[in-house]
Amino acid sequence: MSADMARKLHPQERLxxxxxxxxxxxxxxxARETGLPKAAVNKAGLWxxxxxxxxxxxxxxxxxxxxxxxxxxxxxGLPEKILLKVCEKDQSLEELRKKVPELTIALAWAKRNGWIEIDKGKITVTKEGGPALSQKTHIEKALETGETSDEAVLAQLKARKLVTVxxxxxxxxxxxKEGRELIPQLGAAKEEIGQLSPQDLKTGKWREKEFRPYDIHTPVPTAVPAKMHPYTQFINYTRQKLIALGFKEVKGPYVELEFWNSDALFMPQDHPARGIHDVFRIKNLKKGFVKDKxxxxxxSETHKNGWITGSAGWGSWNQEQTLSLIMRSQTTAASARTLGSGARYGKFFTIDRNFRPDVIDATHSFEFHQCEGIVVGEGMNLRHLLGYLKIFGKEIAGIKEVRFRPGYFPFTEPSVEMDGLVNGKWVELAGSGIFRPEVTLPLGVNVPVLAWGIGFGRLAMIKLGITDMRDLFNHDLEWLKNKRIVY
Amino acid sequence: MPIITVDSDDLKSLIGRKISDEEMKKVLPLNKLSIEDWSEEIKIEVTPDRPDLFSTEGMARQISSWLGINTGLVKTDVSKPLIEVVPSKVSLRPFITCGVVRGVRMNDSMIKSIMQLQEMLDFTLGRDRKKVAIGLHDVCKVIPPFYYKEILPEEIEFVPLNSSKRMNLMQVIKTHPKGIQYSHLVRGAKKWPVIVDSKNRVLSFPPIINGELTKVTEETTDLFIDITGPNERLINHCLNILVTALEKRGGKIEAVSLGGKLRPDLSPRLMEVNTDEARKLLGLEISNKEIQTLLERMGYGAAVKKNSASVLIPAFRADILHPVDIIEDIGIAYGFYDIIPEVPRLPTTGEANRTEELSNRVRELMIGLGFQEVINYTLTSKERQFAKMNVKPESSVEIENPVSQEYSACRRWLLPSLIENIRSNKHRKFPQKIFEIADCIIPNSKSDTSALNVRKLSGVTAHSHASLSEIISILNAIKENFGVKWEMKSYKHESFIPGRCGAIFLPGMQEPLGIFGEINPKVLVNFELNNPAAAFELDAEKIFEH
Structure with missing residues (x-):
């Protein structure tokens, strides 16, 4: 038993x-002896x-x-005692009936105690009966004090229904044994400071006292902070990285024209990804409009015949379709709007929600975030695109080893896929390319536009350590409490 | 993206030199062939722009060329036509194209590969037979000339493929599995297309099914191919892909005389590519001569003079719309693994979106006030938005093809989702304080999309003593910390307890900026909550506009 332990005892423990x-x-x-409240005694006892x-x-x-x-x-008084008292003067049954309540009970118990004898209706007080009158029985004592330690007395009290137990x-x-050994070391309780009081501070009394050391291992409950949602944290984390890389954040609407979602991106109007199974259509809004006629x-000319882009075009155009309203199915729509509203130089990105008619499960959702952007500038080329992708891999995904391979997107040529080495496996991290002239020229852009998109949901899941996509929108307070801060 | 299954040995045997698994694994992804699974059979994800790679034959041709084994434009002989096909007016599918390939050596891998190619073309380029429907026939079973025409559904009877019963076209549509599956492609038209031989025997009822008569078996050596659809250019591309794939299996292509024209037309297309443009777009310092070699390694014919490459595009390349498509191929031939990434000098200043940045300031304040952030889907139900909140429905954006009623409309306020969040946390510790700041969608006729994203903020406190004064004290904190000059007035809103509800007004504004109060017990009961709750919701952007 160390002296240290004795020192670290709380004054209440000591008491x-x-x-x-x-x-x-x-x-x-x-509690009575120490003057402590019972709750304090119990708490100290537990420690x-x-x-x-x-x-x-x-x-x-x-x-x-x-x-x-x-x-x-x-x-x-007990009935048998009253009986005995009355018997001293008169033993006639008639007199007894008058003066003794519950006579039957009185007779039975007086007889059982050996105080009286009954012969042919005549009652005689026995030798024991005489002195009994002046002595208190155990039963009487128990009734008086309200307690007894004698099991037989208790049984009798119970049988006579005089008490409930x-x-x-x-x-x-x-x-x-350890506790007993520690006692000599406790010594005289010196005046020690537990909780430092404002009074002690003010008076300077703390200088004369000693601070009792606290046991840092005493269990205490964890405080519950309010926090940002983990997904918001990751979105902000990524936003900050991109802004630091010189990208400007842009936004586009959730309800979108097919024009911006697909046509301006030179996706043929009968492209499978534009069908009813891949795009939410709006039921109750009339068609939208494109301001810049x-x-x-x-x-439309580019779709029909390539316009001046040097392309063959798709050979068809439906004006009705381009003005129909849908839920945006890709954030590329925001990039198209950015170029359409005059961006001719710079770097732009957006992280926002998109919508597709997918049934919700661990890997699919009808509502999901994408992170994508464009780099607009004279002389931008494929090597520059790879350069940016590599930086994203390192800065945003934290992945050093990446590789590139050709890919396909309807609106870019050339198109590139980037894979990253995650735990020894190649995982698709980003898709990208250089916007086709059929996309840029009609938007009035005469310089190359590098376009990229990061598999944002998947990246967030890796970063947040979750395997079910639905958890990106998890609102269970216990789950949120336990989720670590993203950094 | 389509997945093609190939037999690894079969693929290797068609490449033209010995190639190890390791080399294959490296080479395939560099040719837009992404390996999904590698066992006895290889599963390869192809990209929809390269339908010529939808078969073992096509992949072998690409890899062989990329590796430099057989480079340049492949010369293909097409022999003179022996078969005539007579087209006539067919309203439903105006165009037909045909070809013949003779002397094909059928084997198991080859049949599998060609069937897969046909299905993939039907499905992808053909938009599930709508734009392309392909039929393969044993040409020895029928007698030319063949006729493409439209007939009444009851006019002719034939035995459809994999059936033993003679039936007319209407019966095929009603009883044959393929007929039922594709009936939507012919329904509504008075007359339906057929291809018949000189004895009026049915080869095909496009785009539904072939006749049993011309069924292709292991004994078949001579094939007749028909492709129908509404776009002539597209069906000819598919024909070219098919016949050149069959040629790789030792077949001899033979032309068909089709209304005076000869098909297939395998003459290459010519496109000029500016080699300076190519160098500029790819960022590669490559000479004209190198460009010529790289083009040839992608199966093109190329002649570079000065800074212009005259590129001959093989007839099976359906994807080349623009010189950039050829420039990408120069990059692919160069090898994406060998292209060195470079970060350009493009000085810019990064900048956050104002709404997002201000939302973060609001988040910080709400968290400081002890509110946990939650996030919810934009899509919800009108029932949750209005009926359960004890209010009359307001106009909201509704989805025509929702995946479920639960997610069939865009939310126009956040509070219903927050109350639902409290419900789902009923078994957790109280007090519970949560908030969300996110976009709601409000119909707006002035907007080009007839709707607007509006950033809103809502907070709920739920516990046994949740009260109006608690919520007002939160709102006061927001007001004072952002320096907003708003006024509170008593208000009536059915989601809140009458007499314990208020609204916030900016000076001079008629419409409230936000509402707050103790939640009406009717609403609490609708959401099965056991605790009282108080809440607020406001238009977040307006806070900063004052």
């Missing part, structure tokens, strides 16, 4: 330990028990309480 030196005791007794200095023992106790009859006897278990605190004309 409880000392009070036990004289022997085992209940919390109530200890001491965890330290192995005391142990708990259970003590059974019987608590008796008088019934109405019992209370009556306690006040007026409740059994209580009491916790008894007892010193362990010349722009729309250029896009």
């Amino acid at each position: 409880v330990l000392l009070s036990l030196e004289a022997g085992e005791a209940t919390d109530e007794t200890i 001491l028990k965890l330290k192995g200095l005391i142990e708990y023992k259970d003590k059974k106790e019987f608590k008796i309480s008088l019934t109405t009859e019992g209370r009556n006897y306690a006040k007026n 409740t059994e209580t278990k009491e916790k008894i605190f007892a010193l362990t 010349l722009l729309m004309k250029r896009v």
Whole structure:
């Protein structure tokens, strides 16, 4: 038993330990002796028990309480005693009936106690009966004090329905061997500071006292902070990286024209990804409009015959379709709007929601985020595109080893896929390319536009350590409490 | 993206030199052939722009060329026509194209590959037979000339493929599995297309099914191919892909006389590519001579003079719309693994979107006030938005083809989702304080999309003592910390307890900026909540506009 342990004891622990030196005791007794509140005694007791200095023992106790009859006897005397008293003067049955309540009971118990004898209707007080009158029986004592330790007396009280008995278990605190050994080291309680009080500070009294060392291993509950949602944290993390790389954040609407979602991106109007199974259509809004009529004309000509882009075009155009409203199915729509509204130089990105008629499960959702952007500038080329992708891999995904291979997107040529080495496996990280002239020229852009998109949901899942896509929108407060901060 | 299954040994045998698994694994992805699974059979994800790679034959041709084994434009002989096909007016599918390949050596891998190619073309380029429907026939079973015409559904009877019963076209549509599957492609038209031989026997009922008569078996050596659809250019591309794939299996292509024209037409297309443009777009310092070699390694014929490459495009390349498509191929021939990434000098200043940035400031304040952030889907149901909130429906954006009623409309306020969040956290510790800041979608006739994204903020506190004064104190904190000059007035809103509800007004504004109050017990009951709750919702962007 170290002196250190003795020192680190809380004053309340110290008090409880000392009070036990004289022997085992209940919390109530200890509380009485130490002057501590019962709750404090119990708390200190628990700490001491965890330290192995005391142990708990259970003590059974019987608590008796008088019934109405019992209370009556306690006040007026037992019937057999009254009988005995009356018998001193007159033993006639007639007189007894008049003066003794519950005569049958009185006779039965007086006889059983050997105080009287009954012969042919005549009652005689025995030798024992005489002195009994001046002595208190155990029953009487029990009724008076409300307690007894004699099992036989208790049984009689119970049988006569004079008391009800409740059994209580009491916790008894007892010193362990270690506890007993520690007591000599406790010494005289020196005045120590527990909680530093404003009073102590003000008076400077703290200078004269010693600070009691606290046990840092005493268990305490974890505080619950309010936090940003983990997905918001990751979105902000990525936004900050991109802004630091010189990208400007742009936004586009969730309800979108097919024009911006697909046509301006030179996706043929009968492209499978534009079908009813891949795009949510709006039921109750009338068609939208494209403000720049010349722009729309250029896009439609490009679809029909390539316009001046040098392309063959798709050979068809449906004006009705281009103005229909849908839920945006790709954030590339925001890039198209950015170019359409005059961006001719710079770097732009967006991280936002998209919508597709997918059934929701661990890997699919009808509503999901994409992160994508464009780099617009004279002389931009395929090597530059790879350069940016590599930076994204390192800065955003934290992946050093990446590789590139040719890919396909309807709106870029050339098109590139980037894979990253994640735990020894190649995982698709980003898709990208250089916008086709059929995309840029009708939008009035005469310089190359590098376009890229990061598999954002998948990346977020890796970063947040989740395997179910639905958890990106998890709102279980316990889950949120336990989720770590993203950094 | 389509997945093609190939037999690894079969593929290797068609490449033209020995090639190890390791080399294959490296080479395939560099040719737009992404390996999905590698066991006895290889599963390869192809890109929809290269339908000529939808077969073992096509892949072998590409890889062989890329490796430099057989480079340049492949010369293909087409022998003189022996078969005539007479087209006539067919309203439903105006165009037909045909070809013959003789002397094909059928074997298991080859049949599998060609069937897969046919299906993939039907499905991808053909938009599931709508634009392209392909039929393959044993040409020895029928007697030319063949006729493409339209007839009434009951006019002719024939035995459809894999059946033993004679039936007319209407019966095929009603009873044959393929007829039922594709009936939508002919329904509504009075007359339906057929191809018959000189004895009026049915070869095909496009785009539904072939006749059993011309079924291709292991004994078949001479094939007749028909392709029908609404776009002449597209069906001819598919024909060219098919016949050149069959040629790789030792077949001899034979022309068909089709209304005076000869098909297939395998003459290459010519496109001029500016080699400076190519160098500029790819960022590669490559000479004209190198460009010529690279073009040849992608199966093109090329002659470079000065800075212009005259490129002959093989007839099976359906994807070349623009010189950039050829420039990408120069990059592919160069090898994407060998292209060195470079970060350009393009000085710009990064900038956050204002709404997003201000939303983050709001998030910080709400978190400081002890509110946990949650995020919810934009898509929800009108029932949750209005009926469960005890209010009359307001106009909201509704989805025509929702995946479920639960997600069939865009939310126009956040609070219903937050209350739903509290419901799902019923078994967790109280008090619960949550907030969300996100876009709601509000119909707006002035917007080009007839709707607007509106950034809103909502917060809920739920516990046994949740009260109006608690929410007002939160709103006061927002007001004072952002310095907004708003006024609170008593308000009536059915989602809140009458007499315990208010609205926030900016000076001079008629429409409230936001609402707040103790949630109406009717709403609490609708959401099965056991605790009282108080909440607010406001237009977040307006906070910063004042």
